[in-house]
Amino acid sequence: GAVVSQHPSWVICKSGTSVKIECRSLDFQATTMFWYRQFPKQSLMLMATSNEGSKATYEQGVEKDKFLINHASLTLSTLTVTSAHPEDSSFYICSARGPGVPYEQYFGPGTRLTVT
Amino acid sequence: QKEVEQDPGPLSVPEGAIVSLNCTYSNSAFQYFMWYRQYSRKGPELLMYTYSSGNKEDGRFTAQVDKSSKYISLFIRDSQPSDSATYLCAMSDEDNQGGKLIFGQGTELSVKP
Numbered sequence: 144g145a146v147v148s149q150h151p152s153w154v155i156c157k158s159g160t161s162v163k164i165e166c167r168s169l170d171f172q173a174t175t176m177f178w179y180r181q182f183p184k185q186s187l188m189l190m191a192t193s194n195e196g197s198k199a200t201y202e203q204g205v206e207k208d209k210f211l212i213n214h215a216s217l218t219l220s221t222l223t224v225t226s227a228h229p230e231d232s233s234f235y236i237c238s239a240r241g242p243g244v245p246y247e248q249y250f251g252p253g254t255r256l257t258v259t
Numbered sequence: 260q261k262e263v264e265q266d267p268g269p270l271s272v273p274e275g276a277i278v279s280l281n282c283t284y285s286n287s288a289f290q291y292f293m294w295y296r297q298y299s300r301k302g303p304e305l306l307m308y309t310y311s312s313g314n315k316e317d318g319r320f321t322a323q324v325d326k327s328s329k330y331i332s333l334f335i336r337d338s339q340p341s342d343s344a345t346y347l348c349a350m351s352d353e354d355n356q357g358g359k360l361i362f363g364q365g366t367e368l369s370v371k372p
Contacts, residue, residue: 149302175358184267186347186362187303236302240358247293248360250302 146170147239149251156227156258164222164254166237172217173239177248178210181234193220227258262286265348265363274372278335282348282363285329289350289361292324294333297345297365306346307333338370 146169156162166176174195179187191212193199199212209231211223220239224231234255238248265282272278280294290311295303307322309315309331315322321334331350335342348363 147302177359184367186364189359192359234300238302247305247308248358249305250295252302253300255300 145249147173147237147249147251149237149254151254152252153255154257156256158228158258159226161223161225162227162256164224164235164237164256166220166222166239166251168218168239168249171239173220174217175240176214176220177238178212178220178222179236179238181236181253187236224256227256229258232256232258262361263348263350263363266366267364269367269369271369271371272338274338274340274370276338276370278338278342278368278370280333280335280346280348280366280368282331283329284331284350284361286352286361287326287329288352291351292322292331293349293360294320294322295347295349297347299344303347340370340372343369
């Protein structure tokens, strides 16, 4: 149980285009999902917290207009990177709060974004 | 000072060794402590979860929390090459913002056959 999927697993896009990444909780309902960014050999940096049916809460320094988050249902959250640039190339990981204790999070497999 | 400090390693041990991974933290309000394992280019996988102080054992893994010292540990017994990964500690407090986790930098572990 407690499986989280992400799609796509790897995407290459041209500078200036937008990319959408999906995060799904497959076997449980996730009222809260989190989006992280991870650079090579570094830890996870929380970008935003997404609650179903409400606006996402962004961490300080994260551009809301660039990283659009939508949590449309209890099993799906999306992250759209708008007008992507090479510096947006990174590993994006989502997590969903699990069905057990409130501070357990289950992570997706990650999406590698490369902007050329 | 970072809220959570973790030695990034890399740490290299022979197969069968006991591995000790550690994190220190500064926020005394932290009550929930997690260890995640992350293989290269994969999402983190929850290994152990502990509430407040004490020990928790699961197979070859033991998690320890010492709140008085603000220090947590993960021990891996009889380490295997398949344990080679990056290990991240994470923690949160009860009043926190809906379960937001604070992560350590991660320790890269290599177990040599």
